[in-house]
Amino acid sequence: MAKATKSTSARRDAQAHIEMLRLETPFHPRLEALSQQNDWYTWAGYKAPLSLWDEELEYFAIRSQAALFDISPMVKYRIEGPDAEAFCNRLTLRDVAKLKPGRVHYTAWCDENGHVLDDGTLFRLSADRFRLCCQERHLPWLMDSAIGFDVEVEEETETIAGLALQGPTSFAVLRAAGLDGVERLKPFDLATFPHKRGTVTISRTGFTGDLGYELFVDARQALSLWDRLMEAGRVHGIRAIGYTALNRARIEAGFIVANADFVTAEHAVRADRVRMPDEIGLGWMVDREKGHFNGRRAILKAREKGALRHVLVGLEVEGNVPAEHAIVYHKGKREVGLVSAAIWSPTAKRNIAIASLDRPYGDTVTDDLWVEIYAMRELRYVKLMKRARVVERPFVKLARRSATPPGDF
Amino acid sequence: MTSFDDIVIGGGHNGLVAATVLAKAGRKVLVLEAEDETGGAARKHEFHPGFRVSSVAHVLNRLHPDVVKALELDRLGLTLEGRTMPTIALAPDAGPVVLRGAYGETVDGLSLSDAAGWAELRALLFRQVGVLKPLLARRAPDLEAMSLSEKLALGGVALSLRRLGKEGMRDFLRMLLMNVDDVTGEFVENDALRGLLAFDAVQGSHLGPRSPTSLIGLYFRLAGEIGGAEGGQMLPKGGMGAVIEAMHAAAERRGVTIRAKAPVSRILIEKGRAVGVVLADGEEIRARTVVSAINPRTTFADLVGPRELDTGFLRKILNVRMKGNVARLYLALDGVPSFAGVAADDHAGRLVIAPSSNAVENAFNPAKYGEFSPEPAMEIVLPSLSDPSLAPGGACVLSANVQFAPYALKGGWDKGKPKFLKAIVAQLERCAKGIGKTILASELLTPADIEARFRMPGGHWHHGELQPDQMLMSRPVFGAGGYDTPIDGLYLAGAGSHPGGGVSGVPGMNAARRVLAEK
Structure with a gap:
């Protein structure tokens, strides 16, 4: 009897992860202490803040100070071995042979039908070691893709903690934290720096279109890194922020989010919801000269046959009411697409949107586009039919993002 | 050096058919066979001095009339007329049931x-x-x-x-x-x-x-169908060997170059297109198209290689079910056995030991769990009765398909094989008393042996289970179901493709037609 009780409790202990419906990231104790809003959402199974104290001011921390954002829930894989480059080249769209050690590139990967499975960043930590960061989990896909390659794939989402430090004073914060050499990092460079008894990997990357860095550290060193940055950043206006503020910055930068701006191939239930790279603005990644990669045949065939049906565009909408999830019309009548993300941009001072349109609209036919915005005004929808213009992304282009050496604000 | 339009990998019957149909259309064709001779699983094998048998395929029951016509096999010494043989469903207690004509026109x-x-x-x-x-x-x-x-x-x-x-x-x-x-x-x-x-x-x-x-x-x-008899079966004059000899002759007559002992180690691919092959000794041979008449998994996983394939496609290929369940038995007997209740002439027919539907189900049950049938079901032919050259005078060859013998036997076939042979002989004794004493020599090929000897992964003669999810456009997998493949210029022509195995020649013929239709 006693034995049975013991085994039951042991079993229950081993299942603690089931009871914990939302995991906490290694930075959670600090976020929780700062959270005045108690405004959380679920990001890939983790508890993450939408805002901590004031979403407006958090946004302005990104654009005028330094914003610290916990990216630990981002899915991370270590890809290592003699065939790591060949593996990544077959897996993803861009030419990984051109990605030098110490560099990062933004890429995407597809299934055999050429439909995008996810987009993400590929970090080349050394000649034969990579880190792939993305939105969705892909371990079975990566393991099956490893057949025939001398490569090891390991999920490190839980063991590696990540922070994004973004904003004009982000470099100043890092320098003040004693991370010497960060000034040499050009956009998409990465390097390793000592932290405590271990190291922190810092890349000049981010999701805001601003000057900024991403820091990856062993989860056990997470809190000490957080404290180090907050301490150093005090005089540089460092603030912890939530996703609402970051989302605004990323829309301004014109970045897309998987399963928000497009549906990934493994999530799509409806046959027409999947997208090829060319249909979500990622056609430029497809490198037809580099050799075989997943989806190559299908993508090239679709291009050749003119079978691409959608296009993702940036829109500028008249007025100042965000057109979120508005239907897009041609000549105010024909339904041609949907807005997936929209805000009034405080930095661009424009009403901007990211939309998916059915070709040829947005591709060759770009005139006379309208969006229909339903604005709820005291229990009544005010329907606004607003003119929309296809514009270049990013909507906000900041010189400080790419200036090297980085500005010391 | 001669240059070829098409390279056919594998000199099994489908490879020979594909090569001949291509050559007939005026193309220069090279067949590469890994073994010493063509014929694949239908080639002759001497398992004991003076005793020969057709390796795997031991009855002809589906050689397609269009293949016979296209290759003009009848003009090359293949006689199919009037050789339809009966099927004898053995029943040791109740007496056999004999199906005559085209699958039991009369019984x-x-x-x-x-x-x-x-x-x-x-x-x-x-x-x-x-x-x-x-x-x-x-x-x-x-x-x-x-x-x-x-x-x-x-x-x-x-x-x-x-x-x-x-x-x-x-x-x-x-x-x-x-x-x-x-x-x-x-x-x-x-x-x-x-x-x-x-x-x-x-x-x-x-x-x-x-x-x-x-x-x-x-x-x-x-x-x-065979010789015009739907559902019929026969051993042509000269046995199964005669079929392969006629096909080989048809290929040579059309100018096909056949190279034996030339195993392919790699299919050369440039920018998503097959441009030739590399042999095991490193020799490189280029051609406009490559037609693979061998197993589809071997073709893609080994010869093309994962790097030239999409993950999703490779995943499908590796998941094709192809674990065989049939063992092949060859016995050298010092006399013609006598099956109880079977007329002397009918011994030249197809003898089936499957006493009841339940008995077959019972034989299958252990196979689900990696064990062989203690009372196996069998299809037996005595080919030396139709082709006396297969055994010395007075002696007899027995060839049997024995089911069920799972590819992955629990405990391994090294240990299991002698026990399985004992169970088979005991089962034979029930239908042909005294047969055990007449055995001069025996050879039992488990699916594992068949895999090794005939380069058939899983030892499966269909090169993939023939079930609805692996038939038609899903054979071997969706994306390679129409003989063409994700690799331009690479075609499949073997039993792993639609419609499947057996000596029919249909996959080979259809694949060749596909090649011709595309260019």
Whole structure:
């Protein structure tokens, strides 16, 4: 009897992860202490803040100070071995042979039908070691893709903690934290720096279109890194922020989010919801000269046959009411697409949107586009039919993002 | 150096057919065979001094008439006329049932009511097979882009379905995915006959007669014809070896270059297009197209390699079920055995040990769990009775397909094989008393042995289970179901492709036609 009780409790202990419906990231104790809003959402199974104290001011921390954002829930894989480059080249769209050690590139990967499975960043930590960061989990896909390659794939989402430090004073914060050499990092460079008894990997990357860095550290060193940055950043206006503020910055930068701006191939239930790279603005990644990669045949065939049906565009909408999830019309009548993300941009001072349109609209036919915005005004929808213009992304282009050496604000 | 239009990998019968059809259209064709001689699993094998046997395929029951015509095999010494042989469903206690003519046009050994039931069932099955037959002869319908002729052919299938009439169509749709045991039980009672039908339905597959869809195996069997006899079978003059000799001669007559002992180690691919092959000794041979008449998994996983394939496609290829369940038995006997109740002439027929449908199901059960059947079912022929050159005077060769022998035997075949052989001989003794004492030599090939000897992964003679999820456009996998593959210029032509295995020549012929249609 006693034995049975013991085994039951042991079993229950081993299942603690089931009871914990939302995991906490290694930075959670600090976020929780700062959270005045108690405004959380679920990001890939983790508890993450939408805002901590004031979403407006958090946004302005990104654009005028330094914003610290916990990216630990981002899915991370270590890809290592003699065939790591060949593996990544077959897996993803861009030419990984051109990605030098110490560099990062933004890429995407597809299934055999050429439909995008996810987009993400590929970090080349050394000649034969990579880190792939993305939105969705892909371990079975990566393991099956490893057949025939001398490569090891390991999920490190839980063991590696990540922070994004973004904003004009982000470099100043890092320098003040004693991370010497960060000034040499050009956009998409990465390097390793000592932290405590271990190291922190810092890349000049981010999701805001601003000057900024991403820091990856062993989860056990997470809190000490957080404290180090907050301490150093005090005089540089460092603030912890939530996703609402970051989302605004990323829309301004014109970045897309998987399963928000497009549906990934493994999530799509409806046959027409999947997208090829060319249909979500990622056609430029497809490198037809580099050799075989997943989806190559299908993508090239679709291009050749003119079978691409959608296009993702940036829109500028008249007025100042965000057109979120508005239907897009041609000549105010024909339904041609949907807005997936929209805000009034405080930095661009424009009403901007990211939309998916059915070709040829947005591709060759770009005139006379309208969006229909339903604005709820005291229990009544005010329907606004607003003119929309296809514009270049990013909507906000900041010189400080790419200036090297980085500005010391 | 000579340059070739097409390289055919594998000199099995499908490779020879594909090569000949291509060469007939004026192309320069090279066949590369890994072994010393062509013929694949149908080649002759001397397993004991003076005793020879056809390695795997030991009966001819589906060599397609179009293949015979295209290769002019009849003019090259292949005689198919008047050699149809009977099937004897052995029943040690009740006496055998003998099916004569084209799969039991007439039957001996049945009660009046069973004879009537069989006639009705046989007619029904052949009516339904008539709908499937064109599907099993042509390229599988291409769901994405159907040519006009394909649409017409599919329309023809729909039309023949209509021609069954309302009731017939309903019956067909009801029966199509049924198990063979339930279907035969509706018409006949005789155990030996039901056992035979059960065995013929599941032969070569990982199914028991009560497994859903097992009737399809019987449809497949009956869709074969030989010498004009639907569902018929024979050993041509000169045995199975004569078929391969005639095909080899047909290929050479059309100017096909055949190289033996030339195993391919790699298919050369440049910018997504197959441009030739590399042999095991490093020799590189280039051609416009490469036609692989070997196993599809070997073709993609080994010769093409994962790097030239999409993950999703490779995943599908590696998941094709192809673990064999049939062992091959060769016995050298010092005299012609005598099967109880079987007339002397009928010993030259096909002898099946499947005492009842239940007995076949019971034989299958252990195979699900990695064990061999303690009382296996068997298809036996004595080929030396039709071709005396196969054994010394007075002696006899026995060739049998023995089921079930799972590819991955629990505990391994090294230990299991002697025990399995004992079980087989005991089963033979029940039907042919004293046969054990006449055995001069024996060779038993388990699926693992067949895999090694004939380069058939899993030791599966269909190169992939022949079940609905692996048939038509899903054979071997969707994306390579129409003989063309994701690699431009690379075609599949073996039994792993639609319609499947057996010495039919259809995959080879259809693949060659596909190559010719595309350029």
